[in-house]
């Protein structure tokens with residue numbers, strides 16, 4: 001049975017949904033910095049790891065919201081190159097969550113919904129088991145033609161740019177075009193994100209999609225990531241549409 005606050009959220013989401021012009025512009029690519037898991041947990045007297053677990057559930061739900069609203073590309077910042085500096089137990093827990101996410105059940109749901117999965121970032125830093133799990137998820141969803149979900153893991157925008165340049169230079173190409181450069185980014189083939197969401201009230205880029213975000217509009221909410229819900233999702237879409245209308249006219 002649904003509790004009262006869940007019912008209230010559903011009601012608010014329904015009202016917000018009606019404010020969106022579903023024939024109007026929607027972002028082809030949404031990128032999300034899922035921040036605030038630790039604070040969400042600490043505030044309730046729980047260990048930070050409980051926040052990461054709740055955050056994974058919010059992430060699952062968010063993939064459904066995006067799918068339902070026909071978003072073509074979704075990029076989720078799950079683990080940054082800086083996050084290795086956290087206590088080993090926390091890092092290990094987050095990696096275990098990746099294992100827990102990539103189950104047959106999840107992959108079946110993704111395939112049923114025609115969703116393709118990619119892991120973007122410097123994957124080589126992860127242990128073999130984890131790399132294989134990431135590869136497996138990409139392999140079994142490879143032929144899906146609906147939404148693409150990019151999980152950014154061990155991702156940093158600066159390292160992404162440096163590795164792109166290095167790969168071109170290694171081929172003797174030092175007068176590359178913008179298109180050639182972009183083809184070496186982890187997001188090659190995806191349009192640039194038009195809406196970037198960050199939860200938890202922090203207004204920083206934290207190295208996320210530095211090159212790709214040149215024309216993107218940020219949207220911030222004070223809510224912590226595990227509290228992200230359909231109401232906030234529609235609020236972000238609505239803000240995107242209002243901004244778009246202003247810039248077109």
Ligand code: IPE
Nearest residue numbers: 034035036037038039040078
């Ligand atoms: C975001 O939540 C998740 C990851 C970085 C993996 P945080 O863990 O950064 O939570 P806060 O910001 O400390 O509350």
Ligand code: IPE
Nearest residue numbers: 033034035077078079080206
């Ligand atoms: C950004 O959050 C990265 C992710 C959401 C995975 P952080 O919590 O790691 O960022 P900083 O350290 O506050 O900038």
Ligand code: MG
Nearest residue numbers: 035036037038
């Ligand atoms: Mg944080």
